[in-house]
Amino acid sequence: xxxxxxxxxxxxxxxxxxxxxxxxxxxxxxxxxxxxxxxxxxxxxxxxxxxxxxxxxxxxxxxxxxxxxxxxxxxxxxxxxxxxxxxxxxxxxxxxxxxxxxxxxxxxxxxxxxxxxxxxxxxxxxxxxxxxxxxxxxxxxxxxxxxxxxxxxxxxxxxxxxxxxxxxxxxxxxxxxxxxxxxxxxxxxxxxxxxxxxxxxxxxxxxxxxxxxxxxxxxxxxxxxxxxxxxxxxxxxxxxxxxxxxxxxxxxxxxxxxxxxxxxxxxxxxxxxxxxxxxxxxxxxxxxxxxxxxxxxxxxxxxxxxxxxxxxxxxxxxxxxxxxxxxxxxxxxxxxxxxxxxxxxxxxxxxxxxxxxxxxxxxxxxxxxxxxxxxxxxxxxxxxxxxxxxxxxxxxxxxxxxxxxxxxxxxxxxxxxxxxxxxx
RNA sequence: GUGAUCGUAGCUCAAUGGCAGAGCGCCUGGUUGUGGCCCAGGUGAUACGAGUUCGAUUCUCGUCGAUCACCCCA
Numbered sequence: 197x198x199x200x201x202x203x204x205x206x207x208x209x210x211x212x213x214x215x216x217x218x219x220x221x222x223x224x225x226x227x228x229x230x231x232x233x234x235x236x237x238x239x240x241x242x243x244x245x246x247x248x249x250x251x252x253x254x255x256x257x258x259x260x261x262x263x264x265x266x267x268x269x270x271x272x273x274x275x276x277x278x279x280x281x282x283x284x285x286x287x288x289x290x291x292x293x294x295x296x297x298x299x300x301x302x303x304x305x306x307x308x309x310x311x312x313x314x315x316x317x318x319x320x321x322x323x324x325x326x327x328x329x330x331x332x333x334x335x336x337x338x339x340x341x342x343x344x345x346x347x348x349x350x351x352x353x354x355x356x357x358x359x360x361x362x363x364x365x366x367x368x369x370x371x372x373x374x375x376x377x378x379x380x381x382x383x384x385x386x387x388x389x390x391x392x393x394x395x396x397x398x399x400x401x402x403x404x405x406x407x408x409x410x411x412x413x414x415x416x417x418x419x420x421x422x423x424x425x426x427x428x429x430x431x432x433x434x435x436x437x438x439x440x441x442x443x444x445x446x447x448x449x450x451x452x453x454x455x456x457x458x459x460x461x462x463x464x465x466x467x468x469x470x471x472x473x474x475x476x477x478x479x480x481x482x483x484x485x486x487x488x489x490x491x492x493x494x495x496x497x498x499x500x501x502x503x504x505x506x507x508x509x510x511x512x513x514x515x516x517x518x519x520x521x522x523x524x525x526x527x528x529x530x531x532x533x534x535x536x537x538x539x540x541x542x543x544x545x546x547x548x549x550x551x552x553x554x555x556x557x558x559x560x561x562x563x564x565x566x567x568x569x570x571x572x573x574x575x576x577x578x579x580x581x582x583x584x585x586x587x588x589x590x591x592x593x594x595x596x597x598x599x600x601x602x603x604x605x606x607x608x609x610x611x612x613x614x615x616x617x618x619x620x
Numbered sequence: 621g622u623g624a625u626c627g628u629a630g631c632u633c634a635a636u637g638g639c640a641g642a643g644c645g646c647c648u649g650g651u652u653g654u655g656g657c658c659c660a661g662g663u664g665a666u667a668c669g670a671g672u673u674c675g676a677u678u679c680u681c682g683u684c685g686a687u688c689a690c691c692c693c694a
Contacts (some may be wrong), residue, residue: 199667204685256692260621278694306694311621313688322694390691406690456693465694476694503694532653567647569655584653598655 205310205318215521216508221303223349224323224502231342233299233325238282240305244272250281250486252457254397261308275307278456279324280483280499281490287328288492295493297329303504315474315506325480326499328487333431336462336482336498337438343466343478343500344444350507351516356466356477358445361452362432363400363463365425366485372423373399383413403451420450428461435462458483462498470513471506478502526555526620528572528598532565532584539588543581546613554616573598579619 202208209217228235244264251258263275276282279302287293287300303323310316325342327335340358347353363369377399384392388407395402403414424432439446446464454463463481471477480500487495511517527547531540540558547554557575559568565582572580582594582604593612596604607615 201667201685261692308693310692311690312686313690316693320694324694401692454693473689474693479694501694506694530654564651565653566649566651566655569653571655573655580655582654586653594653596654604654 203318205312207317207319212522213508215524216511216517217504219518219521220350220504220507220511221323224301224303224346227342227346227349228301228325231299231338233301233342236283236286236300236302237304238276238279238286238302240276240307241273242276242282242285244274246281246285246490247274247277249490250284250456250458251278255457257308257456261310263307263309277308278306279304279322279501280326280456280458280486283324283326283499284487284490284492284497287326288487288490293328293487293492293495297327299325299327301325313474314472315503315509317505321504322501323504324499324501326497328495328497330498331496333434333462334438336431336435337442339480339498339500340435340439340464341442341444343502344442347466350511352468352507352510352514355470355510355514356468357447359449359452359465359467360435360439360446361449361463362424362428362461363453363459363481364420364423364428364461366460368423368425368428369400369460372418372420375418375423376400376402379417380413386410386413400453403453414451431461454479454481458486458489460484464500468510470510474503474506476503477506477510523576524555525557525575525577527557527579527581528575528577529556529558529581529583530565530568530572531559532568533588536583536585536588540581540583543583543593543609546609547616550613550616552617552620554620 225235244262247262248258253259257277262277265273267273283300283302284293287298292298292300301324304321305319306322307319309318312318325339327339344353344358347356364372377395380387380391380395380399380402384395386409387395387402388405388410391402391405391407391410402410403417405411405414436446452463452465459481461482461484464479465476466478467475468477469475478500480498482496482498484494484496487493487497527544529540529544531537544556544558547556557577559571565584569580578597578599580596580598582596584594586592587594587606591609592606593609594604594606595612
């Protein structure tokens with residue numbers, strides 16, 4: 197009797213959880229509309245090549261974390277590990293990026309074959325925004341201001357910190373990378389194992405190594421700020437000016453780098469200490485080279501993605517989920533006897549006909565009033581409607597308030613329906 | 621991919637190399653038409669597979685899964 201289970205790291209979102217998910221999604225959606233950001237929906241599967249070309253061949257994501265398989269016709273396909281590549285592909289394919297500006301957002305599942313732990317799953321969800329065609333730092337600032345407003349709305353503002361950095365132009369990064377490798381190579385033996393490996397693969401990553409000895413060596417390392425190109429410097433200064441004016445606090449973290457190859461200039465992360473090891477809840481940056489790299493015309497771009505599971509985890513641990521989210525019924529209709537049950541359905545449909553989207557649960561499955569009332573209580577309904585022989589004969593409704601001490605009363609069906617708008 | 625801890629009822633947890641317990645939940649009754657509180661009764665479990673043993677839920681191994689951390693990342 198081996199039961200079939202969900203795939204490791206791929207979670208069901210149960211009815212108790214879905215209201216929180218919707219709360220987050222709705223809040224974000226409303227906010228995006230306030231900023232003129234349009235929704236786009238992309239497929240979950242893309243050609244493997246798309247991710248190799250955008251994320252970078254030597255990144256961990258591409259090397260060992262992608263769900264890649266051959267289609268029946270032999271094409272190599274991959275479950276998307278992130279949203280940016282697909283968004284660029286779609287925008288490019290449909291001419292959305294040609295000679296114009298765009299603000300786009302999307303949400304959905306992403307897939308990475310990692311070992312699951314708190315705030316990290318194999319199927320996880322992101323809400324992302326990507327903006328195309330804007331060169332200046334104003335759009336970078338706007339995106340950060342947008343996210344800050346989202347934390348405000350969700351009550352998370354006190355629990356997240358904005359970290360900011362500029363990783364400069366590709367040339368500046370290359371020059372710095374060479375200098376860093378040269379410096380670190382002197383101490384190669386003293387570096388931790390992972391950092392020794394990264395010396396060849398991704399030296400910038402060594403900067404945020406957690407190993408104390410490595411951190412010690414880094415104290416004397418060349419500073420990236422000294423290698424930053426003038427254009428990136430100005431861009432960064434411009435961004436900071438916008439943020440200062442908007443009153444948004446940030447920490448410049450010179451060690452902040454990105455795991456994906458396509459970033460340049462602005463990078464930022466919103467981090468929290470309330471989630472354990474997975475502290476990043478939202479991260480993004482500028483990627484001016486990506487569109488061209490994927491075969492399009494050179495187009496400046498900047499974007500970010502939020503980790504939905506991580507944000508929900510935060511809302512739950514910090515007890516910031518509004519209790520009202522779990523209210524899901526206005527009326528629970530109890531009926532005793534066959535005739536009354538038919539009457540109950542009639543009443544229920546009349547209620548649902550009303551213009552204000554009344555939420556009605558009819559009791560199905562029989563049983564006495566006592567059992568039905570228990571269900572009514574559990575249903576979160578504000579009122580129980582009791583229909584028995586008397587009500588059926590007289591075409592009346594007995595209304596019992598469940599969340600207050602007000603007495604129950606009986607009304608004619610017609611009067612009841614009329615009074616519903618005042619009741620809710 | 622690496623390491624540590626761990627899998628007992630729908631949920632949270634007990635216990636034992638020899639009949640597996642509780643609380644919550646759920647069902648019924650205490651009210652032939654009334655929820656919450658209370659009382660009584662009922663329901664229901666050792667992840668899967670091998671091994672050791674007279675006997676394994678307990679000991680060993682494997683598989684699957686969970687949790688936390690590393691790695692990586694949202």
